[in-house]
Amino acid sequence: MIPVVATARERKKAEGEEGPPPLLSGFVLEETEGSLDSLRCSHGILFVWIYATFGKKRTYRAVGEEECTCDCPKELRLEETTWARFKLHQKQKEHEAVYRRRKTTVEPVFGQIKSGMGFVHFFCRGLEKVQSEWNLVCGAFNLKKLMPGDSAS
Incomplete structure (x- = not known):
């Protein structure tokens, strides 16, 4: 026998976490060698993490000489909360089935x-x-x- 307990709150979404931040909606999180993290825009331009200012903002810069056809900036400055929301959203997309099973309050x-x-x-x-x-x-x-x-x- 496998103990299973389901509550009525099982399928509710967390309030305020409906998607990625608007600034990062066209980006995908990538983990590359030699870099802790990087972002790739919808047209394939890679943005690499350059530095962080005392835990407040993270700066990403486009790598390469290619010009992006979309309206992506050459440099992104993200607040830590925006970055955390984006990273959480990406992980939820990757592991949605696991989160769906574990998100009930026990x-x-x-x-x-x-x-x-x-x-x-x-x-x-x-x-x-x-x-x-x-x-x-x-x-x-x-x-x-x-x-x-x-x-x-």
């Missing part, structure tokens, strides 16, 4: 098991027996959630 479930069901410690010893006991507790919790008319939990 702390209330442990509280309900502990106080609502009275499970405060294991009665068996040994990893295998404890795992079996935990599976039974989670199974009982899931069955309790599935019971019709049980509005207490």
